[in-house]
Amino acid sequence: MSPDAGAPRLRLLVTGCNGQVGWHLQRTLAPLGELLAIDIDQIDLTDLNAISETVREFAPNVVVNAAAYTAVDKAESEPDLARAINVAAPRQIARECGFLGALMIHYSTDYVYDGSKPEPYVETDPTGPLGVYGQTKLDGDRAIIGSGCPYVILRTTWVYDIRGKNFLRTILRLAREKDELRIVGDQFGAPTWARMLAECSALIVARSLEHRAARGTWGESGLFHLTAGGRTSWASFAEAIVDDYEELRDPAAASGEFAGPLKTRRVTAIATDEYPLPAHRPQNSVLSNAGIASRFGIVMPDWRTQLRLALQDAIRR
Numbered sequence: 457m458s459p460d461a462g463a464p465r466l467r468l469l470v471t472g473c474n475g476q477v478g479w480h481l482q483r484t485l486a487p488l489g490e491l492l493a494i495d496i497d498q499i500d501l502t503d504l505n506a507i508s509e510t511v512r513e514f515a516p517n518v519v520v521n522a523a524a525y526t527a528v529d530k531a532e533s534e535p536d537l538a539r540a541i542n543v544a545a546p547r548q549i550a551r552e553c554g555f556l557g558a559l560m561i562h563y564s565t566d567y568v569y570d571g572s573k574p575e576p577y578v579e580t581d582p583t584g585p586l587g588v589y590g591q592t593k594l595d596g597d598r599a600i601i602g603s604g605c606p607y608v609i610l611r612t613t614w615v616y617d618i619r620g621k622n623f624l625r626t627i628l629r630l631a632r633e634k635d636e637l638r639i640v641g642d643q644f645g646a647p648t649w650a651r652m653l654a655e656c657s658a659l660i661v662a663r664s665l666e667h668r669a670a671r672g673t674w675g676e677s678g679l680f681h682l683t684a685g686g687r688t689s690w691a692s693f694a695e696a697i698v699d700d701y702e703e704l705r706d707p708a709a710a711s712g713e714f715a716g717p718l719k720t721r722r723v724t725a726i727a728t729d730e731y732p733l734p735a736h737r738p739q740n741s742v743l744s745n746a747g748i749a750s751r752f753g754i755v756m757p758d759w760r761t762q763l764r765l766a767l768q769d770a771i772r773r
């Protein structure tokens with residue numbers, strides 16, 4: 457019999473486990489306890505009864521809600537669905553967490569801000585979403601905060617990974633097809649690797665567990681910015697993607713998504729007006745990470761370091 461056979465195991469529920477962040481959460485949270493990882497195939501989060509049934513049956517100590525409606529432009533024409541997934545579902549999860557005394561970890565977005573502030577946003581800055589997605593995410597944050605459950609909301613920006621739908625993969629695909637990449641250069645943010653977010657989320661859960669063991673509570677609930685360090689534009693991010701890819705790729709590897717030469721590394725910065733989309737984006741998406749550093753002692757690497765680590769993961773498997 458193992459020495460810890462009698463110790464109660466922590467139970468963690470992860471939603472959106474096939475998404476960018478959720479995929480990595482399955483790995484980073486696994487050492488902390490028994491994990492139930494679900495996505496839409498197991499439970500459609502628009503079904504509020506199914507949410508309640510699942511949470512009550514599994515009785516988790518921690519719920520990490522990585523599921524969301526993230527199609528920013530499509531949300532303009534599907535506001536009801538976006539609202540169901542981004543507001544009603546987190547509200548229901550939060551209620552159930554409240555009944556159980558479970559900690560809820562949730563993700564928010566820079567799209568809750570209007571982007572007009574020249575400096576990095578801090579958590580107390582006024583919000584002002586420019587579109588449906590941002591508004592639903594903001595209302596989801598408010599629903600959790602108003603629920604009374606113990607929570608940590610992590611507000612992040614420009615998430616990418618080596619799998620899933622994201623800017624990194626789009627740029628590498630376009631750089632194989634086109635002679636020139638014309639990318640918006642007047643919006644600024646900090647591209648954040650999904651795996652880094654999942655690693656930090658696991659650290660936050662672990663620190664909250666330590667707090668609970670020492671003092672009997674999860675610690676003060678709060679909303680924190682959590683992004684890569686630094687600042688760049690989409691155009692400069694695209695340049696870094698193609699440059700780092702060409703530098704890191706294995707010349708001997710001829711096929712596969714992260715193998716073979718690109719057709720172009722030429723990136724031309726264009727204005728937002730030259731690339732009209734259904735949803736408006738904030739011009740400044742840079743968020744200050746001072747709050748999370750002081751509360752949890754977490755400082756994410758800068759965006760360029762994260763990009764190289766992500767590409768190394770893809771290229772040097």
Ligand SMILES: NC(=O)c1ccc[n+]([C@@H]2O[C@H](COP(=O)([O-])OP(=O)(O)OC[C@H]3O[C@@H](n4cnc5c(N)ncnc54)[C@H](OP(=O)(O)O)[C@@H]3O)[C@@H](O)[C@H]2O)c1
Binds near residue numbers: 476495499525526
């Ligand atoms: N991506 C970004 O740039 C970004 C930036 C800031 C904040 N965030 C926030 O960070 C969190 C994680 O984002 P992400 O990029 O990992 O998102 P993602 O890759 O789009 O993953 C979201 C997951 O939720 C699932 N989902 C959607 N509707 C569902 C439903 N009705 N029932 C159950 N599951 C459903 C999706 O499944 P399907 O794929 O089948 O729909 C997907 O697997 C989200 O809260 C997001 O708002 C993201």
